[in-house]
Amino acid sequence: MEGETKTKAKPTKGASSREATLKQKSPAEFFSENKNIAGFDNPGKSLYTTVRELVENALDSAESISELPVVEVTIEEISRSKFNNLIGLIDRERIDAELYDDYETEKAREKRLAKEAKEQEKQAKIAASGKKVKEIAKKVSKSRGESSLFKVSCKDNGRGMSHDDIPNMLGRVLSGTKYGLRQTRGKFGLGAKMALIWAKMSTGLPIDVRASTKGQNFISHCVLDIDIHKNIPHVHLHEKLDNSFRWHGAEIQVTIEGNWTTYRSKIISYMRQMAVITPYAEFLFRFITESQDKNVTIRFQRRTDVMPPPPEETKYHPSAVDLLLIKRLISETSKQNLVQFLQHDFTSISKAHAERLIGEMGSEFSAKTLVKSLTDQQIVRIHQLFRQAKFDEPSGECLSPAGEYNLRLGIIKELHPDMVATYQGSPQVFEGHPFIVEAGVSIGGRDVKPGLNIFRFANRIPLLFEQGGDVVTRTAMKRINWNNYKIKENQDKVGVFVSIVSTKIPFKGTGKEYIGDDIEEIASAVKFSIQQCCSQLKAKISRQQAAWDKQERKRTLAKYIPGVSRAIYDTLLTISENDRAKRRKYGEEFAELVDKVSSHEITEATLKQKLSQHVDQMDMEMALEYATQSGMIEAAREAIFLSCVDENQTFVADLKSPVCVVRMFSGFGV
Numbered sequence: 001m002e003g004e005t006k007t008k009a010k011p012t013k014g015a016s017s018r019e020a021t022l023k024q025k026s027p028a029e030f031f032s033e034n035k036n037i038a039g040f041d042n043p044g045k046s047l048y049t050t051v052r053e054l055v056e057n058a059l060d061s062a063e064s065i066s067e068l069p070v071v072e073v074t075i076e077e078i079s080r081s082k083f084n085n086l087i088g089l090i091d092r093e094r095i096d097a098e099l100y101d102d103y104e105t106e107k108a109r110e111k112r113l114a115k116e117a118k119e120q121e122k123q124a125k126i127a128a129s130g131k132k133v134k135e136i137a138k139k140v141s142k143s144r145g146e147s148s149l150f151k152v153s154c155k156d157n158g159r160g161m162s163h164d165d166i167p168n169m170l171g172r173v174l175s176g177t178k179y180g181l182r183q184t185r186g187k188f189g190l191g192a193k194m195a196l197i198w199a200k201m202s203t204g205l206p207i208d209v210r211a212s213t214k215g216q217n218f219i220s221h222c223v224l225d226i227d228i229h230k231n232i233p234h235v236h237l238h239e240k241l242d243n244s245f246r247w248h249g250a251e252i253q254v255t256i257e258g259n260w261t262t263y264r265s266k267i268i269s270y271m272r273q274m275a276v277i278t279p280y281a282e283f284l285f286r287f288i289t290e291s292q293d294k295n296v297t298i299r300f301q302r303r304t305d306v307m308p309p310p311p312e313e314t315k316y317h318p319s320a321v322d323l324l325l326i327k328r329l330i331s332e333t334s335k336q337n338l339v340q341f342l343q344h345d346f347t348s349i350s351k352a353h354a355e356r357l358i359g360e361m362g363s364e365f366s367a368k369t370l371v372k373s374l375t376d377q378q379i380v381r382i383h384q385l386f387r388q389a390k391f392d393e394p395s396g397e398c399l400s401p402a403g404e405y406n407l408r409l410g411i412i413k414e415l416h417p418d419m420v421a422t423y424q425g426s427p428q429v430f431e432g433h434p435f436i437v438e439a440g441v442s443i444g445g446r447d448v449k450p451g452l453n454i455f456r457f458a459n460r461i462p463l464l465f466e467q468g469g470d471v472v473t474r475t476a477m478k479r480i481n482w483n484n485y486k487i488k489e490n491q492d493k494v495g496v497f498v499s500i501v502s503t504k505i506p507f508k509g510t511g512k513e514y515i516g517d518d519i520e521e522i523a524s525a526v527k528f529s530i531q532q533c534c535s536q537l538k539a540k541i542s543r544q545q546a547a548w549d550k551q552e553r554k555r556t557l558a559k560y561i562p563g564v565s566r567a568i569y570d571t572l573l574t575i576s577e578n579d580r581a582k583r584r585k586y587g588e589e590f591a592e593l594v595d596k597v598s599s600h601e602i603t604e605a606t607l608k609q610k611l612s613q614h615v616d617q618m619d620m621e622m623a624l625e626y627a628t629q630s631g632m633i634e635a636a637r638e639a640i641f642l643s644c645v646d647e648n649q650t651f652v653a654d655l656k657s658p659v660c661v662v663r664m665f666s667g668f669g670v
């Protein structure tokens with residue numbers, strides 16, 4: 001579709017005499033008119049989506065060459081006058097103030113000031129009564145003026161782009177390198193171009209790209225925009241710069257209208273969640289504005305060098321193809337005959353299986369049938385058979401989940417929870433596409449609100465919008481009985497992390513924002529993974545509870561020791577003051593005790609010390625007993641051998657600490 005063309009369609013008989021005009025649109029034109037499809041709904045969301053698209057491209061790029069990603073994102077606010085300066089437009093003073101959207105009439109101003117004064121009076125009264133005063137938010141008139149202009153740049157250490165490809169990669173809608181059947185963050189060949197289209201629509205400024213591939217002695221510098229009607233790149237500058245440091249990667253800069261105030265928290269959450277699922281990457285996020293106190297710099301440190309292996313490109317499973325796709329595969333195949341085509345261009349079909357399938361297709365098919373000579377009817381026959389026949393499921397080996405280690409590390413590094421459990425499910429299949437679900441559940445942590453805090457990831461991208469309809473949210477809220485796992489879903493600070501990777505993520509709705517709840521296979525895999533984490537946590541919570549109970553018991557006993565010691569001592573002292581004959585009736589041993597009290601050999605302090613020792617001893621014994629009963633002993637038991645300094649010494653003793661007991665026997669120790 002090159003450009004918009006107009007054709008006059010012939011009016012049909014009976015149709016209105018007004019001529020209908022047939023129009024065609026280029027994909028760039030279509031997306032510029034329907035920006036919301038790609039997540040560019042309004043200036044705020046557009047700022048968020050621009051950051052997201054650039055970051056995801058940066059990660060895809062670094063991972064594709066197995067480089068530990070280093071991604072720097074900068075959002076710089078540009079004042080209108082700086083922008084005007086940039087494009088050579090002279091600032092103008094407002095002459096007719098009433099013309100403007102943010103104009104406040106005298107009456108409206110008076111009303112606002114009166115309301116503010118009343119509010120201030122109220123707050124002063126509250127302050128005088130000693131109560132906490134809420135800060136009064138100054139009412140700023142909400143108008144279109146709230147959005148401003150931002151230069152967004154993203155720099156990575158990835159594979160870069162070849163000099164000649166840059167204009168087409170970034171200036172032609174629906175062009176990219178990620179169309180194959182592979183787990184990638186990007187898929188449509190649209191994201192970066194949408195940022196450019198939005199730049200063109202909101203500021204009119206082109207995109208600025210610097211890129212270099214590994215070992216290249218120059219950096220490609222390209223300034224380009226897009227011809228919306230023709231869907232072709234419009235290059236302003238394309239030059240080669242010196243690359244004496246042999247830098248490789250890409251740096252993309254785009255100037256757009258946005259809204260930082262309303263999307264600040266979403267953008268920071270996105271970066272933080274990306275750091276959770278990508279702990280092997282280093283992110284530097286900066287927001288720069290003219291008022292320094294509003295600047296933001298956040299560095300998300302790399303915590304591991306263990307990067308998941310890059311996802312592999314795979315072949316289609318017979319149950320995942322439609323007629324159109326079969327035709328495309330036929331036109332692209334390098335195989336000559338039908339049996340080779342079936343065996344090599346699809347997964348889960350061996351040679352013997354291909355021959356059996358061909359036998360089933362009918363007499364006009366044979367193993368030697370030239371694949372390019374297949375008629376439309378024959379292709380329909382193949383498609384029908386693919387729909388009805390039984391095939392082995394595709395393997396999940398081509399997928400690249402984050403891995404339990406990385407997920408756990410990411411959660412710990414960003415949330416600092418008190419407890420965390422993770423689980424990785426085995427590969428499963430949905431409509432011929434393999435998928436893997438990984439989950440993590442954490443309790444406690446920094447900046448975590450009480451209740452369920454749900455974090456969703458698809459092909460290792462955080463999903464922040466459309467939470468309500470998502471399979472993960474619904475499963476966590478409706479299908480998990482948290483009480484069964486000793487988790488108080490409304491009081492505890494519960495983090496639920498679910499990451500799904502697949503060669504095809506069945507996103508619902510217009511953007512890559514959420515996965516629907518209607519795919520049985522995915523819904524049950526999500527539930528199972530969360531349950532597995534919860535079961536692990538239940539054991540930990542029970543252990544923690546028991547330890548806490550024990551501590552509590554000890555604390556309670558210890559609390560009574562001084563009082564009890566005093567009471568016993570006073571009683572003994574009173575008895576000691578009685579005559580000897582009377583004391584005898586309590587028995588010899590007791591009489592001895594009373595004697596010791598009389599002679600001050602036993603004091604209140606002695607009793608206190610003995611009671612404390614007894615409580616400690618009891619506590620140790622109970623810990624040992626609990627560990628034995630709960631099987632901890634088995635898991636933690638390890639044989640150690642200590643040789644005795646004095647060979648003649650024989651001993652049996654316990655060395656006790658709050659976490660372990662070492663029991664000594666003569667001759668060996670266990």
Ligand SMILES: Nc1ncnc2c1ncn2[C@@H]1O[C@H](COP(=O)(O)OP(=O)(O)OP(=O)(O)O)[C@@H](O)[C@H]1O
Nearest residue numbers: 057061169176177186187188189190191192193250
């Ligand atoms: N930082 C980068 N480093 C290397 N190549 C890049 C970078 N950014 C974009 N590209 C290349 O440009 C192509 C187009 O990017 P674009 O964001 O438009 O689409 P995509 O990432 O392929 O898919 P999606 O629209 O789903 O994000 C990519 O396929 C990639 O080959």
